[in-house]
Amino acid sequence: MRYAVGIDLGGTRIKGALVDGRGNLVTAAKTATAAAQGVEVVIERIRRLIAELLLSVPKGGTVVGVGLAVPGVIDMPSGTVLFLPNLPGGWSDVPLARLVGDHFGLPTHLLNDARAATLGEKRYGSGRNSRNMVCLTLGTGIGGGIIINDELYFGSEGTAGEVGHQTVELHGPPCNCGNEGCAEALASGPALAALAVKAVMQGATTKIRDLAEGDLNRITPKLVSQAAALGDPVALGIIRKVGGYIGTAIANLVAVLNPDMVVVGGGVAQAGPALFQAIEETVASRVHVAKGGRGNVVIVPAGLGEDAGVAGAAAWALERAGDSRS
Amino acid sequence: MRYAVGIDLGGTRIKGALVDGRGNLVTAAKTATAAAQGVEVVIERIRRLIAELLLSVPKGGTVVGVGLAVPGVIDMPSGTVLFLPNLPGGWSDVPLARLVGDHFGLPTHLLNDARAATLGEKRYGSGRNSRNMVCLTLGTGIGGGIIINDELYFGSEGTAGEVGHQTVELHGPPCNCGNEGCAEALASGPALAALAVKAVMQGATTKIRDLAEGDLNRITPKLVSQAAALGDPVALGIIRKVGGYIGTAIANLVAVLNPDMVVVGGGVAQAGPALFQAIEETVASRVHVAKGGRGNVVIVPAGLGEDAGVAGAAAWALERAGDSRS
Numbered sequence: 251m252r253y254a255v256g257i258d259l260g261g262t263r264i265k266g267a268l269v270d271g272r273g274n275l276v277t278a279a280k281t282a283t284a285a286a287q288g289v290e291v292v293i294e295r296i297r298r299l300i301a302e303l304l305l306s307v308p309k310g311g312t313v314v315g316v317g318l319a320v321p322g323v324i325d326m327p328s329g330t331v332l333f334l335p336n337l338p339g340g341w342s343d344v345p346l347a348r349l350v351g352d353h354f355g356l357p358t359h360l361l362n363d364a365r366a367a368t369l370g371e372k373r374y375g376s377g378r379n380s381r382n383m384v385c386l387t388l389g390t391g392i393g394g395g396i397i398i399n400d401e402l403y404f405g406s407e408g409t410a411g412e413v414g415h416q417t418v419e420l421h422g423p424p425c426n427c428g429n430e431g432c433a434e435a436l437a438s439g440p441a442l443a444a445l446a447v448k449a450v451m452q453g454a455t456t457k458i459r460d461l462a463e464g465d466l467n468r469i470t471p472k473l474v475s476q477a478a479a480l481g482d483p484v485a486l487g488i489i490r491k492v493g494g495y496i497g498t499a500i501a502n503l504v505a506v507l508n509p510d511m512v513v514v515g516g517g518v519a520q521a522g523p524a525l526f527q528a529i530e531e532t533v534a535s536r537v538h539v540a541k542g543g544r545g546n547v548v549i550v551p552a553g554l555g556e557d558a559g560v561a562g563a564a565a566w567a568l569e570r571a572g573d574s575r576s
Numbered sequence: 577m578r579y580a581v582g583i584d585l586g587g588t589r590i591k592g593a594l595v596d597g598r599g600n601l602v603t604a605a606k607t608a609t610a611a612a613q614g615v616e617v618v619i620e621r622i623r624r625l626i627a628e629l630l631l632s633v634p635k636g637g638t639v640v641g642v643g644l645a646v647p648g649v650i651d652m653p654s655g656t657v658l659f660l661p662n663l664p665g666g667w668s669d670v671p672l673a674r675l676v677g678d679h680f681g682l683p684t685h686l687l688n689d690a691r692a693a694t695l696g697e698k699r700y701g702s703g704r705n706s707r708n709m710v711c712l713t714l715g716t717g718i719g720g721g722i723i724i725n726d727e728l729y730f731g732s733e734g735t736a737g738e739v740g741h742q743t744v745e746l747h748g749p750p751c752n753c754g755n756e757g758c759a760e761a762l763a764s765g766p767a768l769a770a771l772a773v774k775a776v777m778q779g780a781t782t783k784i785r786d787l788a789e790g791d792l793n794r795i796t797p798k799l800v801s802q803a804a805a806l807g808d809p810v811a812l813g814i815i816r817k818v819g820g821y822i823g824t825a826i827a828n829l830v831a832v833l834n835p836d837m838v839v840v841g842g843g844v845a846q847a848g849p850a851l852f853q854a855i856e857e858t859v860a861s862r863v864h865v866a867k868g869g870r871g872n873v874v875i876v877p878a879g880l881g882e883d884a885g886v887a888g889a890a891a892w893a894l895e896r897a898g899d900s901r902s
Contacts, residue, residue, distance in 0.1 A: 323866070382732045396832070398724055405834025406708045407872060412865040416828040420745045420821075427864040429827075495746075501755075502742040502828060506722070508731025538753040539738040540649070546733060 252312050252573055255303050255356075256564030257296055258319040258363060261285060261336040261390075264292075266299040267557070268306055268313075269564030271573055273374030275557060277306035289340040297353050304354070314571035315357035316350060317563030319366035326408040329360045335426070336390070359570050361402075363559050365411055367552075368395025369402050370562030371513045375553035380511035384503045385552070386413055388496065388518035391426070392434040396507065402566075414438070418498045433499035437492045439471040439518050445488045446474045456484035475521040489521045493528025500529060501536035504547050508540060515552025526551065578638050578899055581629050581682075582890030583622055584645040584689060587611060587662040587716075590618075592625040593883070594632055594639075595890030597899055599700030601883060603632035615666040623679050630680070640897035641683035642676060643889030645692035652734040655686050661752070662716070685896050687728075689885050691737055693878075694721025695728050696888030697839045701879035706837035710829045711878070712739055714822065714844035717752070718760040722833065728892075740764070744824045759825035763818045765797040765844050771814045772800045782810035801847040815847045819854025826855060827862035830873050834866060841878025852877070 251270055258265040260283060267278040281299055284291050300316060307313055322334035322341070329347020351358030361369075368385035371377040377385065383397040392414025396403040404410050414434035415427050422431025423441075435441060446469045450459050457477040462468040477485035500512050519525065529549055537544040554561055577596055584591040586609060593604040607625055610617050626642060633639055648660035648667070655673020677684030687695075694711035697703045703711065709723040718740025722729040730736050740760035741753050748757025749767075761767060772795045776785050783803040788794040803811035826838050845851065855875055863870040880887055 382736075398729065403724065403833075406836035407834055407866055409866040409871060410708075410832065410834035412831040412834075415831040415863070415865050416742070417744055417824050417862055418746055420748075420824060422746075428869075429862045429864060498743050498746060503832065505738040505741040506736065506829065506832065507729075508733055508736035508738075510732035536743060536755045537741070538755060539741050540733050540735040543754075545735060 251308065251310075252314050252568065252571070253307055254314055254564040254567035254571070255300050255316045256319070256560035256562070256567070257299065257316065258366065258559035258563060259283065259292070259296065260321060260363070264295055264299055265556070265560050266303050267560040267564060268303045269561055271568060273561055273565065275561065276308070277303055278557070278560070279303060283337070285337045289344060292337075293346070293349055296350055300350070300354060313356060314573065315359065315567035316354070317366065317565070317567035318346065318350060318358060318360050319363040319559045319563040320346065320360055321363045323409065324360045324362060326360060326404065329358065331360070357567070357570065359567055361563065361566050362393070362411070364393025365395040365402060365404070366562035366566065367393075367515060367558035368397065368411065368562065369565050370554050370558035370560070371515065371552050372397045372402070373565045374561050375558060376513045376550045377511055380509070382507065382509045383511045383513060384413065384500070384507060384509045385513040385515065386496070386500070387516035388437070388439070388514065389516040390439050392438055392499075413499060413503060416499050416502055418495060418502070433495055437495035437499075437518075442471045442474060442488060442492045442518060443469050445491065446485070449484050449488065454484050457482040458485055471518050471521065478524055479522060486524050489524045490528040492518070493525045494532050496525075497529040497532025498536060500549065501533045504533060504537045504544060505539050508545060509547055512547060512549045513552050514549065515558060519551055577634065577636075578640050578894065578897070579633055580640055580890040580893035580897070581626050581642045582645070582886035582888070582893070583625065583642065584692065584885035584889060585609065585618070585622065586647060586689070590621055590625055591882070591886050592629050593886040593890065594629045595887060597894060599887055599891065601887065602634070603629055604883070604886070605629060609663070611663045615670060618663075619672070619675055622676055626676070626680060639682060640899065641685065641893035642680070643692070643891070643893035644672065644676060644684060644686050645689040645885045645889040646672070646686055647689045649735065650686045650688060652686060652730065655684065657686070683893070683896065685893055687889065687892050688719070688737070690719025691721040691728060691730070692888035692892065693719075693841060693884035694723065694737065694888065695891050696880050696884035696886070697841065697878050698723045698728070699891045700887050701884060702839045702876045703837055706835070708833065708835040709837045709839060710739065710826070710833060710835045711839040711841065712822070712826070713842035714763070714765070714840065715842040716765050718764055718825075739825060739829060742825050742828055744821060744828070759821055763821035763825075763844075768797045768800060768814060768818045768844060769795050771817065772811070775810050775814065780810050783808040784811055797844050797847065804850055805848060812850050815850045816854040818844070819851045820858050822851075823855040823858025824862060826875065827859045830859060830863050830870060831865050834871060835873055838873060838875045839878050840875065841881075841884060845877055
């Protein structure tokens, strides 16, 4: 059996797994990123995690490479990190693939973390039966990826899939990216929490206040989801509103790409049925370009949860090594 | 030499050409659509146009098929017209490919007219050196098409490329498609003309009024462009505004698809440098996801003018016949 190591570098944690050709996570491990201690320390932690995972390769197994999912802009051909918006400085022009790969003598391939999650969902998760798929990861930001004819689509410079940076409101709120009115600015986790904070500050009667015990700092997307699960109308209204923004971004993707499946993952996707219902209603009301309006596209929750990134990173290393896709 | 007939069915005219494998229009012809006289008459006119074009096949030449560009929703595998929004009734479930192809004993293939124009620009026009390309046709509506890895991308049901039906303003004006805030609702030819009519009605001092000789019905996108070419500030302002809407739609496509080229054609694209300047400025200000923000994408005017549709339709027939691409 052939294996690959998948690594998912995040702002607070580095996750890793040894993955077999069928997408099974043979061993999984994680460590704190310690991003504040600088680039060298983070790279050393990635190396240690890989070394640990390599110890668990079953007898007779072959490791074909390492896939490394990175939260930012990279140059794929050279395996260089160009810009990581959520990690403290020093990450511009870091030849990360070489710095990690040379250490183990293993082919090491970088890819964007949202693209890794997309590939994970396509190969091993909710997207297995799709052919043309779009994936959105709803979290601190809104990332994504595109599958075309069963393959990850990178575009001309490797940045395709930035679905969260579609403008859906011409003069909407400023986005971290520098644009205004991006889906991310309206519907990310922080944007959702901000709507809840605003409601509480304006004196709304809501379980959000009770669950947060009056402390605005404790209002998170998860807490809003909890309030919604209790039937709280304010929380449900916020989730529906955010679902409308996300649904608009998805509607645009359906009009432009006519996918057969849209996979929605990330922490905010845990908000439950109210979110998905709002997404469905929005797509149905906005898309009128195919048979029956929106066509046959199905919108489904992601299936791999937090493992999508490591699974996809490993799948990428397996594919780069020429392994046939499962 | 191998040839194909390309037909571009429009609301007022049917255009046709005999095209060789290099994209040369050997013979071109056109006729009035006579759409009001019904489906039978239109089909008979298409047949007569094809018959006329076939007379001009050079000695020893082979015609491999007919490509038929249609302004609406089709089922590609069966060659059936499902819905033509701009032609009077009777066009639902018309097996047009069979009705035309059987008459001549030639393989006949339907495709959407904006996708045909996209393929024409890719094979023979401005897009020849692109690999991943998006095309927008700015006219009565805003159509488009997508080239991925040098091939027309149709999506899962053949409707991919509806770039004009991206929502760019959440609660924008109603669109003919049934959505609101579509790029088409804000920046089509009629939307541009409506901005000019409004300016004149509000009493603005503008050459638009003079050129229209005070007759609001004479205000067209072309007339606004003429006023802009004379340096009229109101006309220039309108074109810049529309360019901002179109630029926003293009910015979304750049973020999502990371193309190397965007080709902009159609009548409204004739508005000149002010339009393209506004598009460039908008894309630069809105896209921040690649190297240097917007990446290396170039935005260029279409190269084939009104011939893009027939050229692309013929290219499609040649490709379906297995001819290698030029």
